Amino acid sequence: MKRAAVTLTALALLAGCGGGDDTAEQSAEGRTKLVVGVIPIADVAPLYLGVEKGFFREEKLDVEARPIQGGAAAVPSIMANEFQIAFGNSISLLQAQKRNLKLRIVTEGVQAGKSDADSTNGMMVGKDSDVREPTDLEGQTIAVNTLDNLGEVTVRASLEKQGADVSDLKFVEVPFPEMNTALERGSVAAAWHVEPFISQLSAAGGRKLFDPFVETHPRLTPAQYFGSAKFLDKNPDVEERFSRAMNKSLDYAQTHEAEVRKLIPEYSEIPPEVAKKMPLPYWTSELNVQSIEDLTELAGKYGVLEGDVDVQAILPKQ
Numbered sequence: 001m002k003r004a005a006v007t008l009t010a011l012a013l014l015a016g017c018g019g020g021d022d023t024a025e026q027s028a029e030g031r032t033k034l035v036v037g038v039i040p041i042a043d044v045a046p047l048y049l050g051v052e053k054g055f056f057r058e059e060k061l062d063v064e065a066r067p068i069q070g071g072a073a074a075v076p077s078i079m080a081n082e083f084q085i086a087f088g089n090s091i092s093l094l095q096a097q098k099r100n101l102k103l104r105i106v107t108e109g110v111q112a113g114k115s116d117a118d119s120t121n122g123m124m125v126g127k128d129s130d131v132r133e134p135t136d137l138e139g140q141t142i143a144v145n146t147l148d149n150l151g152e153v154t155v156r157a158s159l160e161k162q163g164a165d166v167s168d169l170k171f172v173e174v175p176f177p178e179m180n181t182a183l184e185r186g187s188v189a190a191a192w193h194v195e196p197f198i199s200q201l202s203a204a205g206g207r208k209l210f211d212p213f214v215e216t217h218p219r220l221t222p223a224q225y226f227g228s229a230k231f232l233d234k235n236p237d238v239e240e241r242f243s244r245a246m247n248k249s250l251d252y253a254q255t256h257e258a259e260v261r262k263l264i265p266e267y268s269e270i271p272p273e274v275a276k277k278m279p280l281p282y283w284t285s286e287l288n289v290q291s292i293e294d295l296t297e298l299a300g301k302y303g304v305l306e307g308d309v310d311v312q313a314i315l316p317k318q
Contacts, residue, residue: 022081022228024235031060032238036225037074037086040067040268041176042120042195043110043223043281044087045260048267050249059241065267069175070146071223075101078228085242089150089223090292091299093314098307102229105316106239107246108287109223112213113279119211120279121222123155124193126183127205131190134162134209140189143174143182148304150222151192151212153295156302158215166302177269180206196270199278216298221288232317239317247285254283289315 025033034056038044047065050056056063068074071088075096078086085106093103113119123142125131131140137159144151156166174182179191180201192212193201202208213220225246232239253260257280264275292311299305 022231022234024084024231024238027062031057031062032235032241033062033064034084034238034242035064035066035082037068037071037077037083037088038065039070039087039176042264042268042270042275042278044267045264045280046249046253046283047087047225047246049253049256049259049263050245052263053249053252055248055252056242056245059245061238061241061245070149071226072096072146072149075103078103078226078231081228081231084231084238085225085227087223087225090221090295090311090314091150091153091304092146093226094296094299094305094309094311095148097309097313098305103226103314104229104232105224105226105287105314106232107225107243107316108221108250108283108285109225110221111282111284111288112218112220112222113211113282114218115214116211118279118282119208119214120195120198120281121154121211121213122193122198122208123158123210123212124179124183124191124198124201125189125207125209126186126201127207129183129189129207131209134159134164137169137190137209138165139168139170141170141172141187143179143188143191144171145174145176145179145192147171147173150295153299153302153304154212154216154220154222155192157298158210158212161215162210180204195278195281196264196268196274199274217291217294219282219288220291220295224287226314229313236317243316250283250285287316 072092074086077083
């Protein structure tokens with residue numbers, strides 16, 4: 001797909017203009033400062049919880065979270081050392097690799113549901129939609145937060161698995177907070193959606209057709225925390241300390257639901273009453289490598305990734 005190539009070429013040019021020297025900045029107290037780019041959704045709650053619980057400070061890290069629209073959007077800042085770590089998916093990392101931008105996963109970020117019972121991702125339609133079955137979406141326009149990326153791959157894979165013809169699907173880029181409005185206006189037939197927007201849309205009469213993540217790969221790893229290989233290689237101790245603190249945060253979040261639900265409204269626009277009831281993601285420190293390999297194969301099949309890619313190059317060094 002030409003659009004992805006043009007976008008990533010632009011990222012490469014932007015990264016080349018950055019003034020970062022890949023040095024880990026130190027605070028006056030002797031801690032390492034890290035700016036982490038994150039999408040302000042429920043998935044990143046463990047990062048904020050780890051900061052609140054002091055897990056990063058225990059590793060002598062000062063972490064500042066900054067909002068981003070998606071992992072691909074953070075790549076220029078990562079390459080310029082404006083962000084040291086970001087939350088994004090493996091497809092973005094592999095696309096960057098094709099443009100000679102070397103990125104590497106540091107830790108797991110979040111995992112999808114194992115079944116519809118613990119689903120937190122959804123193919124959503126508005127309350128007045130005539131779409132009832134996956135095949136009703138053939139030839140339709142679907143909203144995703146980033147073009148030529150994870151949304152398109154999992155939507156195509158899950159629809160095709162359910163017998164739909166995906167050759168004429170159309171995708172438009174819409175930020176998650178604006179997708180419900182796009183559905184209400186009828187500018188898109190469906191939206192590849194996440195919480196809390198799924199719960200908000202459902203409360204307004206919208207419907208979930210299915211979970212593209214569950215259909216593609218149960219316990220799919222849709223996103224990870226990553227950095228530039230150059231920065232991580234130059235600062236291996238920082239990589240190790242962030243990994244330990246983040247893994248501790250992920251495992252803690254999975255076993256402390258009440259704390260997670262209380263925290264989510266503090267860093268996002270998710271109302272407390274929604275945060276109390278919405279399904280939560282599955283968090284674990286175990287990276288689902290097989291799901292990343294499967295996603296890579298599917299991305300190649302649907303033209304989101306072209307040519308040979310080296311999955312091993314983006315996996316954690318250890």
